[in-house]
Amino acid sequence: METNAESSGFQTIPVIDLKALSMTDAHVRAKLAKEVREACINVGFFYVKNHTIPESTISGTVEAAKKFFSLPISSKMTLDIHKSTNFKGYTALLGENSNPENRADLHEGFDIGWEDMSGLHRADDGVMSGANIWPDGIPGFREAVLEYYHAAVQLGQSLFPLFALALGLPEDFFDDKTTKPAAIMRLLYYPPQTGVVDDRVIGIGAHTDYECFTILWQQDDIQALQVLNKDGKWIDAVPIPGTLVINLGDQFARWTNDVFKSTVHRAVNRSGIERYSIPLFFGSDYDVKLEPIPSCVSEDNPPKYETITAGEYVRSRLEATFY
Numbered sequence: 510m511e512t513n514a515e516s517s518g519f520q521t522i523p524v525i526d527l528k529a530l531s532m533t534d535a536h537v538r539a540k541l542a543k544e545v546r547e548a549c550i551n552v553g554f555f556y557v558k559n560h561t562i563p564e565s566t567i568s569g570t571v572e573a574a575k576k577f578f579s580l581p582i583s584s585k586m587t588l589d590i591h592k593s594t595n596f597k598g599y600t601a602l603l604g605e606n607s608n609p610e611n612r613a614d615l616h617e618g619f620d621i622g623w624e625d626m627s628g629l630h631r632a633d634d635g636v637m638s639g640a641n642i643w644p645d646g647i648p649g650f651r652e653a654v655l656e657y658y659h660a661a662v663q664l665g666q667s668l669f670p671l672f673a674l675a676l677g678l679p680e681d682f683f684d685d686k687t688t689k690p691a692a693i694m695r696l697l698y699y700p701p702q703t704g705v706v707d708d709r710v711i712g713i714g715a716h717t718d719y720e721c722f723t724i725l726w727q728q729d730d731i732q733a734l735q736v737l738n739k740d741g742k743w744i745d746a747v748p749i750p751g752t753l754v755i756n757l758g759d760q761f762a763r764w765t766n767d768v769f770k771s772t773v774h775r776a777v778n779r780s781g782i783e784r785y786s787i788p789l790f791f792g793s794d795y796d797v798k799l800e801p802i803p804s805c806v807s808e809d810n811p812p813k814y815e816t817i818t819a820g821e822y823v824r825s826r827l828e829a830t831f832y
């Protein structure tokens with residue numbers, strides 16, 4: 510399978526209708542997979558409409574996020590992610606740096622991993638094992654955030670067969686690699702940046718995501734997210750009401766030997782008002798080896814990456830970000 514270098518200087522980000530995802534008709538699924546394939550090869554980003562996360566689940570989580578970030582800093586710092594051994598909890602402004610060439614990111618964050626409603630977390634998440642930590646004093650916060658988490662994980666699971674089809678593989682190709690979804694969810698808060706903006710301190714510095722793909726909810730009406738095309742031009746990922754953004758991460762780039770693109774992106778909130786976003790990073794099981802899929806390797810596209818497990822890869826990237 511070859512990459513299509515000619516067409517990677519994309520100017521727009523495609524919108525894909527997921528209505529067909531629930532259909533079993535092979536032609537309908539093949540057409541959808543073709544759209545996904547083109548987006549993954551040429552852009553690494555696409556919007557989805559008619560996704561399965563209910564509007565009420567989204568608004569419940571956004572309200573919970575607003576309450577959390579308005580807690581006093583002293584309460585939030587009791588959950589400091591830097592004190593956690595498994596990257597769970599709160600990140601203060603300037604508490605991480607997504608682009609080593611920058612100084613720090615101007616956002617606050619709150620990170621969780623898998624947990625079921627009854628409070629169980631998984632003991633076997635390899636290098637990322639460990640419980641979530643939750644704030645006190647916001648009734649319903651944990652339930653609202655976990656409701657979104659599980660809805661987004663379900664959406665993510667339904668996308669793997671589509672990515673497999675898009676790669677010309679059997680639909681169940683990723684099933685045994687995603688038995689216990691290693692999904693990290695973040696609530697993000699970006700204060701507005703007005704006046705002269707120091708390019709080395711922006712909302713989130715230029716980076717690629719680490720996992721297979723990210724499901725991102727972004728706030729309507731605020732343009733902040735930008736995606737880098739092959740010509741070095743930043744393309745605005747303009748918020749489209751009712752859609753989510755899906756972008757590929759490094760695990761997919763490694764698996765597909767860069768046939769699928771993990772595209773650089775950043776966010777700068779110059780809107781004058783506060784912005785919220787919710788990424789969910791969907792990774793493969795932590796013990797899976799990120800070896801190139803044979804059909805993605807050829808004489809013209811020899812293996813580009815050393816094999817590493819998914820867990821080791823994500824952990825090493827998180828350690829570099831949360832210095």
Ligand SMILES: O=C(O)CCC(=O)C(=O)O
Nearest residue numbers: 697713727734776786788
């Ligand atoms: O807030 C956004 O729009 C992007 C967030 C992002 O890129 C990330 O958290 O990796």
Ligand SMILES: [Fe+2]
Nearest residue numbers: 716717718774
């Ligand atoms: Fe990102």
